[in-house]
Amino acid sequence: MNKLIIIGSGPAGLTAAIYASRGELKPLLFAGSKSGGQLMTTTKVENFPGFPKGVLGPKLMVDMITQAKNFGTEILNEDVTKVDFTGTEKKIYVGEKEYSSKAVIIATGASSRKLGIESEAKFWGKGVSTCATCDGAFYRDKIVAVIGGGDSAAEESGFLTKFASKVYLVVRKNVLKASKIMAERVLANPKIEVMYNSEVKSVLGGEVVKGLKIFNSQTNKESELVVDGMFLAIGHIPNTKFLKGQVDIDELGFIKVQEGLHTQTSVDGVFVAGDVHDHRYRQAITAAGMGCMAAIDAERWLNKN
Ligand code: NDP
Secondary structure (H helix, E strand, O other): OOEEEEEOOOOOHHHHHHHHHOOOOOOOOEEEOOHHHHHHHHHHEOOOOOOOEEHHHHHHHHHHHHHHHHHOOEEEOOOOOOOEEEOOOOOEEEEOOOEEEEEEEEOOOOEOOOOOOOOHHHOOOEEOOHHHHHHHHHOOEEEEEEEEEOHHHHHHHHOOOOOOEEEEEOOOOOOOOOOOHHHHHHHHOOEEEEEEEEEEEEEEOOOOEEEEEEEEEEOOOEEEEEOOEEEOOOEEEEHHHOOOOOOEEEEOOOOOOOOOOOOEEOOOEEOOOHHHHHOOOOOOOHHHHHHHHEEEEEHHHHHHO
């Protein structure tokens, strides 16, 4: 039986692995078939401390994987399909294959909800982004569109006005879903223009984004909007499918921590880190920080038990 199994290979899972393997827990980490998490699909990361010139997302993740392996983490590029946390021995399944562990850290992240249109995938990382905090600075004096009407869209559009000369907020309904205070901030910002009843039909451009084809559901008309970038803020889907009710989740589907128990979930010895729990900050550095916390909590729990 393993002492510790870590599920997930983004900054949270890999930081947990670096700490746990340095602590000689010899963790087994399930990296998933697409290892490295969300940063594998980004270009330059300029806000991860320690890289004054920025670092490419995939390079940062490959370096974290190497660092975890150097201290003795065993990494399997497999997708966990099922877990059974009912006994003191926690069971992790990859198809029919069973693994067991005393403690578990879940760090499977969340996936940004996408529009699902073909051109969105084509321009991914070439003007289409899901993170204003990460990519906003690339749009200084440019025109961008933020898609969505919730708090994230409100926050991201406000943030982008620091750089962009104009921000269109493209909302599919005729109202903003965002909380009153956030919506009021958007409406009071002279750089933001809200486009209600508007749906993105396609992303236009050659090498990079040049515009959007927008359908107005009230007028039934299509028009072209000239923009240099599109930021999606239409929600996140936490990656918890394989858990099937084994740990408590909140009303939005994110894994809950027990009050006063830091990174501990509703199951004794099962810890959580990163975006699968945290939908407020969603940064590589905050996920990494929580990965460190979960590893320390797991180590202390193992010592005690
Ligand atoms: P939400 O689910 O609250 O909002 C998603 C928005 O995207 C809605 O306006 C929704 O439209 C729209 N949307 C969904 N799918 C599509 C689609 N296919 N095409 C176009 N639009 C679409 O997600 P958020 O990420 O905004 O917020 C998640 C949680 O995090 C919330 O509880 C929020 O309050 C919280 N949060 C808090 C912040 C803060 O307090 N500072 C900052 C950010 C988030 P529709 O309205 O039509 O459903």
